[in-house]
Amino acid sequence: SVGSFFERHFGREVVDYLIDPFVAGTSAGDPESLSIRHAFPGLWNLEKKYGSLIVGAILSKLTAKGDSSKKGGASSGKGRSKRASFSFHGGMQTLVDALHKEVGDSNVKLGTQVLSLACNCDELSASDGWSIFVDSKDASSKELAKNQSFDAVIMTAPLSNVQRMRFTKGGAPFVLDFLPKVDYLPLSLMVTAFKKEDVKRPLEGFGVLIPFKEQQKHGLKTLGTLFSSMMFPDRAPNDQYLFTTFIGGSHNRDLAGAPTAILKQFVTSDLTKLLGVVGQPTFVKHIHWRNAFPLYGHDYDSALEAIGKMESDLPGFFYAGNNKDGLAVGNVIASGSNTADLVISYLESGIKQVS
16 A cells, blocks of 8 residues: 555555545545555556665666767756646636537537447457447437447546446457456535635745644645645635645545525635634535545556457547546546557558558
8 A cells, every 4th residue: 555655665654644635635545545656657667667755766866867968968957847737817718618519519529428348359450440339319419420420439538437437349248347446535625715814824835735644633635735826826816825725535535516695604604713714604616526536546447457458359448547547636647648550540540550
């Protein structure tokens, strides 16, 4: 587990007060439920290769520097991209809207449930395309699926959704009985705004993560809070602070699904203890995800193997997203980009075979 791995290297206190709030804030998980190999593959590989995290980090850094010098790369500290938090004016929805515009409105079908997918191939030949059958209130979506064949399919839906879809291959049922049951962690997000004069102890910085031990000790209910308007000043009027608070995860699954009024009380109470907030928020927005994150547990190998089987057995089928390649936004973007490259290679190989 993530907990036993870090306890072995750095002691229990590091697990309780550093690792626990970090994994809760980034994956809604907890150190004992998460697998180090799946949640932190880079650290797992460092230990496997070098036997020590610290020695491994130093040696891998030196190796990377040496390789860069041999290739005539930039010297240390120059030309290196810096990690930083970023967003857009108007929030991350701006990125989604830009992608939507690039693809074209007619090619994006919202509110459309995929019922079944048919791979038009047989055991001996590559795919002759895919047919997709959907349920939608939009008649054009149904007609598009009914009358159009697709060269490839990229799936990003949770495995729990995929299990409800019907697949066929060459006209015969492709049974998904090998797909395991994946545990998904629930999470609620509550955005609140307060007048600056009502926040008696404002803290500069990124935000605050709350160790589970501190939650128990001080009666706190939330996983942590991002200081959204301090990170991105355009997020709120000049006379107000905007906070984004997370509730639920593996430590408190039931609370994630509580009504908005109850969660507002808990969030306001925690912000009062942490930041000296008084009075009521001027703005509240609550979003609840029943299946926010897949839990990268000790048996997550079975999920990855099942995804691999679908990709190998169904020509033109590709899987991307946080069920496969990591939970962070950066991982998901990289997953999409890499999968797009695989699809292009697949399509180009089909063209060469035909010609």
